[in-house]
Amino acid sequence: MSGNKKILGDDRHLFIVSTLKNSNIPISGRELGLLTNVSRQIIVGDINLLKAKGEPIMATSRGYLYMHPMIEPKRIEKIIVCNHSPEQTEEELMMLVDYGITVKDVKVEHPVYGDLTASVMVSNRSEVVDFIKNIHQTNATFLLELTDGIHSHTIIADSEQQIESAENALRDAKILVE
Incomplete structure (x- = not known):
């Protein structure tokens, strides 16, 4: 973690959701931890809480993805x-x-x-x-x-x-x- 101030609680949750929504590629827990100045373990807990609240976040082998509603043709x-x-x-x-x-x-x-x-x-x-x-x-x-x-x-x-x-x-x- 860097010398930056930690992003706490609800603000961190909003930041995580916003960051994932705006990314087309998976973002690792380590990277999210660096961005918010908390440990990867804290991010794992945050992701679990967000999923429990209904956020469509998927864990992949390369990191977390926000599952946007499909507007594309039926697959x-x-x-x-x-x-x-x-x-x-x-x-x-x-x-x-x-x-x-x-x-x-x-x-x-x-x-x-x-x-x-x-x-x-x-x-x-x-x-x-x-x-x-x-x-x-x-x-x-x-x-x-x-x-x-x-x-x-x-x-x-x-x-x-x-x-x-x-x-x-x-x-x-x-x-x-x-």
Whole structure:
């Protein structure tokens, strides 16, 4: 933290919401902490409070995003089921984004915890590379490792054709489960 004065309580919450609303890219908790002169842990608590108050803030692997209401044309969401090794994750995600697909999340069915869902939110090759790099740098495990490779994704596309083409590519790679 710098020598600047801390932004306190409600003023900090307003600042966080305003900053996230005005950004088209994720902003990390560390960066928000530096901007408000508080710790990243304080920001994590603030984000949780803001989410509890109904602010549509999403935590991604690259930081926080404010989820603006969609005014763009209706996009198609579909859940697909896949099965592959952890080493094939990058290949799978690249195939999807190459067809204009956004991979919203990954889900697994855990025998004890039930459905576990994690945000992925990748739409292009650069975001996939960053996502995979973040997994490796943090020594995190892929959720699919909990279920011997079986997992699902919520995918988003502009057309049925994009989804169909992506599914065909995954089918050819023997990744899609039908």
